[in-house]
Amino acid sequence: MATAVLALQGAFIEHERRLEELGEQCIEIRELSDLKRPFNRLVLPGGESTVQGRLLRQEGLLAPLKERIEEGMPVLATCAGLILLAQRIEDTIEDGADRGQVRPPQHFGTLDATVVRNAYGRQLGSFHTQGTVGKLEGVPMTFIRAPFIKEAGPKAEVLSVVDGRIVAVRQRNQLALAFHPELDQDLRIHRAFLAL
Ligand code: GLN
Secondary structure: OOEEEEOOOOOHHHHHHHHHHOOOOEEEEOOHHHHHOOOOEEEEOOOOHHHHHHHHHHOOOHHHHHHHHHOOOOEEEEOHHHHHHEEEEEEOHHHOOOOOOOOOOOOOOOEEEEEEEOOOHHHHOOEEEEEEEOOEEEEEEEEOOOOEEEEEOOOOEEEEEEOOEEEEEEEOOEEEEOOOHHHOOOOHHHHHHHOO
């Protein structure tokens, strides 16, 4: 079986490279017909969550993928992907040009967490550090206009906190990160995903 990588927009190729280095086969999901190919894992890459969400809805991918996630298919979500999984999303003011507008659902909302988009402000949104993720120590962490997790609900286990902010959680089959493990050479996060 293969891992499906959502390839509508953003940093999906880098996830494919990391997974292929671990011997995993990847397929790309862009439209409904791509779901006919067999896969048993899903990657939601970084990028722009509003754009990805809109395309997911337009392509009719939102409901069928949500169903697979709810059925327990392992999913690795990074950055914008984390935002797409979160049940509750807060926009920061500087990014909130369309704040307050009523929009049709365009995210999965399967992860019991509240995320704040572009949470670090323009200057601090992109940085590199190292941290602990669950049992993994010294994990390289690249943040790019990153969200953080303001609150993880009882169903979500906190795996990593950087500077007092939650940056990784796991809820059963869902592993969600505010940073980009695919941009560093450390394969441990992708290996952990393949072991889910
Ligand atoms: N700022 C982006 C968003 O809100 C996320 C950035 C990223 O995925 N690197 O969707």
